[in-house]
Amino acid sequence: MNLIQRMMIRKDLKRLEQRVHDEPSPSTYVDLGQVYINLEMSDKALQAAENGLALFPDSVELEQLRSFARRTGLKARIQDLRAKMTKSPNPKGYRELATMYLDLGDHAAVQSVCEECVVRFPQDAGTWMVQAQARLADFYRDLSARAGLEAVRCLEQVLQLDSSNGKARELLGELLFRVGATRQSAACLQAARPVHGAHDADLQALLKQAQAQAPSGDDVDTLFHEVEETGVLPNPPVTRKQKAQGEEGIGKIRDALAQLAEAPGVQKAAYIRGSRALVKGEIKDGKDPFLRVVRVLAKSAQRFARRLDIGNFSKGVLDGPFGHVCLCSYGEVVAAAQCDKGAAVDRVLADLQELVAGSLYLAGMRDS
Amino acid sequence: MTRIQETLNELRRAAGVRGSALLTPDGLMVAHTLDAQFREDVVAGLTSFLLMTTHRCLRENSMGSFQQFVLHATHGKAVFVELDTSYLVVLLDQFADLDSSRQEIQGAAQRLRRCGKMS
Numbered sequence: 001m002n003l004i005q006r007m008m009i010r011k012d013l014k015r016l017e018q019r020v021h022d023e024p025s026p027s028t029y030v031d032l033g034q035v036y037i038n039l040e041m042s043d044k045a046l047q048a049a050e051n052g053l054a055l056f057p058d059s060v061e062l063e064q065l066r067s068f069a070r071r072t073g074l075k076a077r078i079q080d081l082r083a084k085m086t087k088s089p090n091p092k093g094y095r096e097l098a099t100m101y102l103d104l105g106d107h108a109a110v111q112s113v114c115e116e117c118v119v120r121f122p123q124d125a126g127t128w129m130v131q132a133q134a135r136l137a138d139f140y141r142d143l144s145a146r147a148g149l150e151a152v153r154c155l156e157q158v159l160q161l162d163s164s165n166g167k168a169r170e171l172l173g174e175l176l177f178r179v180g181a182t183r184q185s186a187a188c189l190q191a192a193r194p195v196h197g198a199h200d201a202d203l204q205a206l207l208k209q210a211q212a213q214a215p216s217g218d219d220v221d222t223l224f225h226e227v228e229e230t231g232v233l234p235n236p237p238v239t240r241k242q243k244a245q246g247e248e249g250i251g252k253i254r255d256a257l258a259q260l261a262e263a264p265g266v267q268k269a270a271y272i273r274g275s276r277a278l279v280k281g282e283i284k285d286g287k288d289p290f291l292r293v294v295r296v297l298a299k300s301a302q303r304f305a306r307r308l309d310i311g312n313f314s315k316g317v318l319d320g321p322f323g324h325v326c327l328c329s330y331g332e333v334v335a336a337a338q339c340d341k342g343a344a345v346d347r348v349l350a351d352l353q354e355l356v357a358g359s360l361y362l363a364g365m366r367d368s
Numbered sequence: 369m370t371r372i373q374e375t376l377n378e379l380r381r382a383a384g385v386r387g388s389a390l391l392t393p394d395g396l397m398v399a400h401t402l403d404a405q406f407r408e409d410v411v412a413g414l415t416s417f418l419l420m421t422t423h424r425c426l427r428e429n430s431m432g433s434f435q436q437f438v439l440h441a442t443h444g445k446a447v448f449v450e451l452d453t454s455y456l457v458v459l460l461d462q463f464a465d466l467d468s469s470r471q472e473i474q475g476a477a478q479r480l481r482r483c484g485k486m487s
Contacts, residue, residue: 311442
């Protein structure tokens with residue numbers, strides 16, 4: 001690209017940055033991101049996509065831009081790391097490289113990097129683990145016996161090098177359980193119990209299910225081939241602590257909401273996440289006007305705050321003949337309450353804030 | 369200087385206030401005193417959008433109208449007070465103490481209402 005072309009693109013860039021600021025829309029963000037990509041500024045393109053998605057979370061184009069910018073950024077980082085690894089290879093670098101390829105979905109490259117690392121550093125459990133994860137992804141996608149058996153081999157190798165690796169044990173236990181080798185799965189998980197103690201709920205839940213289910217056969221190799229032939233996994237995904245935690249999380253939100261709805265002066269309370277809502281108080285159903293007002297108000301207040309450049313809308317109070325409508329918002333979560341005129345609005349707002357923060361904490365626990 | 373402008377200027381001197389404006393619901397700016405950070409047309413357009421959306425939504429759901437809306441964002445706050453035929457918009461920074469500014473905002477709203485009745 002010559003100097004004049006670069007100058008023209010820079011000029012375009014300034015114009016687009018101003019346009020995004022003045023008239024934000026998915027297409028203006030995409031245009032801006034495209035120019036950043038042309039200028040090989042994938043970090044900025046990613047940032048533009050993230051900013052756009054904060055305003056227009058349902059935009060498919062912005063999702064595509066984010067994914068493309070992420071991939072472009074990863075490719076650049078892979079090139080840098082490759083160059084470094086040629087000079088001074090080390091297991092950590094190989095793991096990082098393999099993980100980046102895994103993020104890109106290039107499983108053949110993961111395999112080749114892991115093989116290279118295993119030849120140089122055969123005692124590195126981390127590389128075997130990345131390889132196992134790539135193989136597992138292949139198996140669950142294609143149900144190919146070869147990928148499944150390779151995943152078993154890699155996971156066994158991890159456990160041989162590091163028998164306390166709970167994640168590898170859990171993945172192996174689950175894989176064996178899913179193909180019907182419940183006896184082997186239980187044996188594998190039981191071996192973990194002395195290491196992790198009786199409190200590891202994930203492993204215990206897995207073990208419980210593996211022990212309860214009759215085995216489909218004893219030869220693991222045959223079982224994997226049967227899965228490949230029939231295209232069906234005999235056992236369903238394992239129900240884990242995660243689900244129980246999710247239910248517990250919703251229970252906690254519901255309790256907090258009920259407590260809020262019972263506070264003096266509070267008529268209605270709602271917790272909204274995306275298209276779903278939990279309601280307490282004098283609300284009959286999801287068509288209650290209060291819910292509709294809260295959704296519209298949160299959305300328009302967020303748009304107002306973002307476009308005026310004062311950040312994200314966090315909370316608000318609307319006063320009228322209906323009393324007060326108090327809202328607290330973070331991302332796609334909105335908690336709101338309708339109170340009488342004399343109610344302690346500050347107290348209600350503080351409770352709403354706590355409810356939103358608590359629910360995000362629980363969501364974070366579930367995601368981690 | 370008109371009394372309206374005088375009232376807005378006075379309010380602008382309160383702690384944490386970054387700007388104040390008097391607007392009609394359809395976004396016509398009657399008077400304003402804003403920080404350089406805020407563009408007059410942007411404030412007018414966005415305020416009109418927010419107020420009209422809120423009004424329409426309240427009306428459609430048989431909840432009447434509103435008298436005041438306080439909005440907190442990560443880098444600032446905004447207060448919208450309904451006057452008889454117009455709205456007072458006060459923009460504040462994120463550290464502004466709304467409890468201490470409340471009296472000044474209500475006082476300014478009161479004076480603006482009187483100005484509206486006299487004219």
